[in-house]
Amino acid sequence: MTDTAIRPTDEHVDTPTGSGRVSAGLFEPRQLLKSLPGALRKLDPRIMVHTPVMFVVEIGSVITTVMAIKDPSTFAWLVAVWLWLTVVFANLAEAVAEGRGKAQADTLRKAKTDTVARRLVDGREERVAATELAIGDLVVCEAGDVIPGDGDVVDGVASVDESAITGESAPVIRESGGDRSAVTGGTKVLSDRIVVKITTEPGKTFIDRMIALVEGAARQKTPNEIALDILLASLTIIFLFAVVTLQPMAMYAHAEQSMIILVALLVCLIPTTIGALLSAIGIAGMDRLVQRNVLAMSGRAVEAAGDVSTLLLDKTGTITLGNRQASEFVPVDGVEEAELADAAQLSSLADETPEGRSIVVLAKERYGLRERHQGELAHAEWIAFTAQTRMSGVDLSDERGVRMVRKGAASAINAWVSERGGNVPARSGELVDAISAAGGTPLLVAVEDTEGARILGVIHLKDVVKEGMRERFDELRRMGIRTVMITGDNPLTAKAIADEAGVDDFLAEATPEDKLALIKREQAGGKLVAMTGDGTNDAPALAQADVGVAMNTGTSAAKEAGNMVDLDSNPTKLIEIVGIGKQLLITRGALTTFSIANDVAKYFAIIPAMFASIKGAEALGPLDKLNIMQLATPESAIISAVVFNALIIVALIPLALRGVRYRPMSADKLLARNLRIYGLGGLIAPFVGIKIIDLLVSLIPGIG
Amino acid sequence: MSVTLAGILQLSLLIAVLAAVHRPFGDYMARVYSSDEHLRGERVLYKLIGADPNAEQRWTVYLRSVLGFSMFSLLGLYALQRFQDHLPFDLGMKPITPDQAFNTAASFTANTNWQSYSGETAMGHTVQMVGLTVQNFVSAAVGMAVAIALVRGFVRVRSGEIGNFWVDLIRGSIRILLPIAIIGTIVLVASGTIQNLSDPHTVQTLSGGTQTIPGGPVASQEVIKELGTNGGGFFNANSAHPFENPNAFTNLFEIFLILVIPFSMPRAFGRLVGNLKQGYAILAAMFVIWFAAVCLMWWTEAHGNGAGPELAGGAMEGKEQRFGIPGSSVFAVSTTMTSTGAVNSFHSSFTGLGGGITMLGMMLGEITPGGVGSGLYGILIMAILAVFVAGLMVGRTPEYLGKKIGAGEMKLVAMYILVVPATILTFTGIAIALPGEQAAILNSDSPHGISEVLYAFTSGANNNGSAFAGLGANTEFYNTMIGLAMLIGRFVPIALVLALAGRLAEQKSVPDTAGTLQTHKPLFVGQLVGVILIITGLTFFPALALGPLAEGLA
Numbered sequence A: 001m002t003d004t005a006i007r008p009t010d011e012h013v014d015t016p017t018g019s020g021r022v023s024a025g026l027f028e029p030r031q032l033l034k035s036l037p038g039a040l041r042k043l044d045p046r047i048m049v050h051t052p053v054m055f056v057v058e059i060g061s062v063i064t065t066v067m068a069i070k071d072p073s074t075f076a077w078l079v080a081v082w083l084w085l086t087v088v089f090a091n092l093a094e095a096v097a098e099g100r101g102k103a104q105a106d107t108l109r110k111a112k113t114d115t116v117a118r119r120l121v122d123g124r125e126e127r128v129a130a131t132e133l134a135i136g137d138l139v140v141c142e143a144g145d146v147i148p149g150d151g152d153v154v155d156g157v158a159s160v161d162e163s164a165i166t167g168e169s170a171p172v173i174r175e176s177g178g179d180r181s182a183v184t185g186g187t188k189v190l191s192d193r194i195v196v197k198i199t200t201e202p203g204k205t206f207i208d209r210m211i212a213l214v215e216g217a218a219r220q221k222t223p224n225e226i227a228l229d230i231l232l233a234s235l236t237i238i239f240l241f242a243v244v245t246l247q248p249m250a251m252y253a254h255a256e257q258s259m260i261i262l263v264a265l266l267v268c269l270i271p272t273t274i275g276a277l278l279s280a281i282g283i284a285g286m287d288r289l290v291q292r293n294v295l296a297m298s299g300r301a302v303e304a305a306g307d308v309s310t311l312l313l314d315k316t317g318t319i320t321l322g323n324r325q326a327s328e329f330v331p332v333d334g335v336e337e338a339e340l341a342d343a344a345q346l347s348s349l350a351d352e353t354p355e356g357r358s359i360v361v362l363a364k365e366r367y368g369l370r371e372r373h374q375g376e377l378a379h380a381e382w383i384a385f386t387a388q389t390r391m392s393g394v395d396l397s398d399e400r401g402v403r404m405v406r407k408g409a410a411s412a413i414n415a416w417v418s419e420r421g422g423n424v425p426a427r428s429g430e431l432v433d434a435i436s437a438a439g440g441t442p443l444l445v446a447v448e449d450t451e452g453a454r455i456l457g458v459i460h461l462k463d464v465v466k467e468g469m470r471e472r473f474d475e476l477r478r479m480g481i482r483t484v485m486i487t488g489d490n491p492l493t494a495k496a497i498a499d500e501a502g503v504d505d506f507l508a509e510a511t512p513e514d515k516l517a518l519i520k521r522e523q524a525g526g527k528l529v530a531m532t533g534d535g536t537n538d539a540p541a542l543a544q545a546d547v548g549v550a551m552n553t554g555t556s557a558a559k560e561a562g563n564m565v566d567l568d569s570n571p572t573k574l575i576e577i578v579g580i581g582k583q584l585l586i587t588r589g590a591l592t593t594f595s596i597a598n599d600v601a602k603y604f605a606i607i608p609a610m611f612a613s614i615k616g617a618e619a620l621g622p623l624d625k626l627n628i629m630q631l632a633t634p635e636s637a638i639i640s641a642v643v644f645n646a647l648i649i650v651a652l653i654p655l656a657l658r659g660v661r662y663r664p665m666s667a668d669k670l671l672a673r674n675l676r677i678y679g680l681g682g683l684i685a686p687f688v689g690i691k692i693i694d695l696l697v698s699l700i701p702g703i704g
Numbered sequence B: 001m002s003v004t005l006a007g008i009l010q011l012s013l014l015i016a017v018l019a020a021v022h023r024p025f026g027d028y029m030a031r032v033y034s035s036d037e038h039l040r041g042e043r044v045l046y047k048l049i050g051a052d053p054n055a056e057q058r059w060t061v062y063l064r065s066v067l068g069f070s071m072f073s074l075l076g077l078y079a080l081q082r083f084q085d086h087l088p089f090d091l092g093m094k095p096i097t098p099d100q101a102f103n104t105a106a107s108f109t110a111n112t113n114w115q116s117y118s119g120e121t122a123m124g125h126t127v128q129m130v131g132l133t134v135q136n137f138v139s140a141a142v143g144m145a146v147a148i149a150l151v152r153g154f155v156r157v158r159s160g161e162i163g164n165f166w167v168d169l170i171r172g173s174i175r176i177l178l179p180i181a182i183i184g185t186i187v188l189v190a191s192g193t194i195q196n197l198s199d200p201h202t203v204q205t206l207s208g209g210t211q212t213i214p215g216g217p218v219a220s221q222e223v224i225k226e227l228g229t230n231g232g233g234f235f236n237a238n239s240a241h242p243f244e245n246p247n248a249f250t251n252l253f254e255i256f257l258i259l260v261i262p263f264s265m266p267r268a269f270g271r272l273v274g275n276l277k278q279g280y281a282i283l284a285a286m287f288v289i290w291f292a293a294v295c296l297m298w299w300t301e302a303h304g305n306g307a308g309p310e311l312a313g314g315a316m317e318g319k320e321q322r323f324g325i326p327g328s329s330v331f332a333v334s335t336t337m338t339s340t341g342a343v344n345s346f347h348s349s350f351t352g353l354g355g356g357i358t359m360l361g362m363m364l365g366e367i368t369p370g371g372v373g374s375g376l377y378g379i380l381i382m383a384i385l386a387v388f389v390a391g392l393m394v395g396r397t398p399e400y401l402g403k404k405i406g407a408g409e410m411k412l413v414a415m416y417i418l419v420v421p422a423t424i425l426t427f428t429g430i431a432i433a434l435p436g437e438q439a440a441i442l443n444s445d446s447p448h449g450i451s452e453v454l455y456a457f458t459s460g461a462n463n464n465g466s467a468f469a470g471l472g473a474n475t476e477f478y479n480t481m482i483g484l485a486m487l488i489g490r491f492v493p494i495a496l497v498l499a500l501a502g503r504l505a506e507q508k509s510v511p512d513t514a515g516t517l518q519t520h521k522p523l524f525v526g527q528l529v530g531v532i533l534i535i536t537g538l539t540f541f542p543a544l545a546l547g548p549l550a551e552g553l554a
Helices: A030-034 A038-040 A050-069 A074-114 A206-215 A221-242 A244-250 A257-269 A272-291 A301-307 A337-346 A354-367 A408-419 A425-437 A471-476 A491-501 A512-526 A537-542 A556-561 A573-611 A618-624 A633-660 A669-697 B003-034 B040-050 B059-082 B100-111 B127-157 B163-192 B216-225 B249-273 B276-302 B309-313 B324-337 B352-363 B374-393 B405-433 B435-440 B446-461 B476-506 B522-552
Strands: A114-122 A122-129 A136-140 A151-161 A174-175 A188-191 A192-199 A294-296 A308-313 A320-331 A380-383 A391-397 A401-409 A442-451 A451-463 A482-486 A505-507 A527-535 A547-551 A564-566 B203-206 B210-213
Touching: A030 A038, A030 A074, A030 A320, A038 A074, A038 A122, A050 A074, A050 A122, A050 A221, A050 A272, A050 A547, A074 A633, A136 A151, A151 B059, A151 B476, A174 B435, A188 A482, A206 A294, A206 A301, A206 A537, A221 A244, A221 A257, A221 A272, A221 A301, A221 A573, A221 B352, A221 B374, A221 B405, A221 B522, A244 B405, A244 B446, A244 B522, A257 A573, A257 A633, A257 B163, A272 A294, A272 A573, A272 A633, A294 A425, A301 A547, A301 A573, A308 A512, A308 A573, A320 A337, A320 A354, A320 A442, A337 A354, A337 A391, A337 A401, A337 A442, A337 A451, A354 A451, A380 B249, A380 B446, A391 A408, A391 B163, A401 A408, A408 A451, A408 B059, A408 B127, A425 A442, A425 A451, A425 A556, A442 A564, A451 A491, A451 A669, A471 A482, A471 A491, A471 A573, A482 A547, A482 B476, A491 A505, A491 B249, A491 B446, A505 A512, A505 B249, A512 A527, A512 A537, A527 A537, A537 A547, A547 A573, A573 A618, A618 B522, A633 A669, A633 B405, B003 B163, B003 B249, B003 B276, B003 B324, B040 B163, B059 B100, B059 B127, B100 B127, B100 B476, B127 B163, B127 B216, B127 B249, B127 B374, B216 B249, B249 B276, B249 B324, B276 B324, B276 B352, B276 B522, B324 B352, B352 B522, B374 B405, B374 B476, B405 B435, B405 B446, B405 B476, B405 B522, B435 B476, B446 B476, B446 B522
Parallel strands: A308 A482, A308 A527, A482 A505, A527 A547, A547 A564
Antiparallel strands: A114 A122, A114 A136, A136 A192, A151 A174, A151 A188, A151 A192, A294 A564, A320 A451, A380 A391, A391 A401, A401 A442, A442 A451, B203 B210
């Protein structure tokens, strides 16, 4: 992290919420109605064929409709209508999932329409449409201009409003060189002038990709989705065999079945529930990331997030608060702690760095010293902190003379005291070494007054681990995820922080090459690695990692290399991304289990209805004993099963979109919990549901 | 001692002995397949067939070897039958007709031992010994080899090589099957099973008529018939014949022989993958289903409907008095849940539900505990399926034993679970729809008639080989169709398993973490059992409803 200064959000957005539960997305029943036209459009067989299970249902619907027209009856029409509804409900699930991204896409589109670029050609400006820009073109943007395309700032510095993409209204600084040079097309320059070198072709810019992503247009089936599709297709084929070959056996038993009943049986058996919801689950998973302002460039990355077993976390900003903070005042012999605190506070009032502020805060909190403002002290000359002097302080003059208070790096203060003829006590050297050894940063406080120049004591600055991080890492460990802290600190400092934060391992004095090597080492052991990064030198590691989350504030090289972009540039979000990946996979597994378990009850409804009361096939009469739900008539039994099969899809749409409840816990506990709810629940629920529907359906004349 | 108490004691003894034997025996099998040493006799054989025993094979080569060897066996067996009148010890038997010879050749090559002939009246000693008995050994060894190849797929990392078929085949035959067969033969002969090369004796019966009593090398074939889960009897009556299975002890011993390799394979698997607990989980799933079926069978047979069963104290029709209901139930479940298909009682005469259990046992895919080798690879396929769904529910893309189950793996698994049910259902549908072929059905026009046909194809495609009786299966149609079903049911799954082994062996291994699905815990065993039962149940429920269920619920 290099660029967080302008963003006040970081400090509070990422404080852990405690439970670690991945919260649910939004779902409103109204969305169903709004998505209906889209669902109907998807009935086109050319689209349906991509979801094989539902395509079979659609064919079945056509067949039953033809049969119902040829030989009309209440029963035939009811089955036909409900089969069509099954298909429509499935499409509805997908349409709702897609619809949620549409609104966001529309906002994004507004940002990119009609942008005119001011292209620099041989030092002269010309106005061209943004769509005509080519890679390498230089464009000028001044206050009020919309940046016409993705690129890097090659000249100037400007504040940019990126709210079109991030939803964050506070402007960010973009300047040439370094890690803050990337600008995104569609964002707006608020002040100053920059020259941008275009790095992306029009139509393939970040905002274009974002639109495609949130709309789901660029969605491709993920590897696991394909594998699941294969399983569902094979189950469908098996049941197709079971139903088709049933007819000759039934004929032999003098119990020939009508086409409508066979289609109904088939539709009830094939895994329609998961078949209908599978793509909605995938879209919703991506959408949950979008809601957290994370853009996954591929669904594959989201899946990989669920599999991650090693997290590389940057120390600063992720594990610790951005800056070091004063934690204690240690006086040298003969000095009162309160005196040291007072001097420390005085000398830091002119220090606006976060470290300086933290000293003032500590003095107030621990020693009750009221913060004094620079104006309220008369005859004070303030010395601000500079990188050259590495000191700050104040010169207070009163009738007795001038009292000079200084605070700063050990070497600087030592030199200052020596210059003024003071002694540097051995004790202060010991304190400085001890604090350094513990991974902290020591600052010395000195004063020169009538008693001469002397050192008062040491301020202990240290990295403050964010609250709740240890619990989170424990949680991750229980989920089988190892955390590795990455820091530029020396090993001693790194170890101290690693121990305090409770990470499993750390990489100290880390260079980008070290990071890359670490990732490769983990991967060689079969592990999947996730990391965040923002600098250009992070790009190779981001590309190598299985989940590479680039910060939006980062360079375009970093954004290009990663497979996710976090618009909030909040590295702690990596943990949430893993949770969302897992939740996506769990939702798929849970609904597949539910779908298959459902079939058992449907058999108990349909098989006795098909065979138990056929004249001339009395030998099959005993099958009536399987009618354990005591469904009213064969017709109502079959219709109830078909209706249940259709309604369960609608009932589960919210779950598919929200994802099943997920809390980090061990694999064992997760499996036990989900098997109980979706396995056992899937066995029992349809018995209850079908019975209730049968009670209603049997009221229909001609059925009951 | 009451029959029930005797049955409980026998069953407990059987389980105790299996429990004691499976550990050392499983460890032994693991050593056989992983050792680097070649026996002298083996070296001679490798030289003879021109195989380099130290060369590793990729799955394509391994499969080619399996298919080449099996094709050779198929043709050889066909020729032996067609020309048996020119062979020594032919006992004056005529050549077998082409369709029946094909059926028999397919049957024994595919480790099925479906017999549309009566052994004592159709096959001479040479065909029995050189053809059928040899196949009983090697077809079993082929199944074990394929299972071990799949296990190697899990173990090996980034290699793609899954062993050497010729080594696996020969070691399985010589180091595992042969020694047990020799010991087993001695035990059986000592217990009263016959073993000779005599011509049939003609004897005078008490009522004054004459009877021809055939003899033969029965005990030696009996042992490998059970041990290799083959099932083809020397006599038509199979293990119900007193010369094959003379008393309660031999009955129990034969059941032990049927179960010993299948129930020991999981231990060998656990040993080879370096985690015995994984083996125990598989074993537990096998045992739970087998044991539940035994109990259910015993119960339903002891409570048969009708006057006969009530008088006899159970459904004794078609069962031997010397085995009783317990001895017959345990045998029937064991023979159908392995790919054996030997019978000591007539499954057609079982109660409707009992007949259904024998069919269900086969429909599960013969994986509880299943045929030698085929049981292990079959249940590992189901384990992968269970892992696929369960793995998702722990929030990771599925992995089993450190190998990812992706789209490519699922394609092979999906085809595996598809091919046998599709064959059974399609062939049954065709057979039952053809009016000309309905004549073969003895109990026509009843659920029992449907069971007869369904059973035949279930038995064939699953390589079981037992017959329901009642179906006159020696027709050109049934010989050909069941022959095809057996070949499809054996070699398509083997090809898929080897392809899967190759894919898995190429993968790297994912390390185990707290987030990994624990596939050695009771919870997973429960899920595996659930997946096996539900997938099979859903596939065959309609067909079973029209046959055994309609009959059994009456």
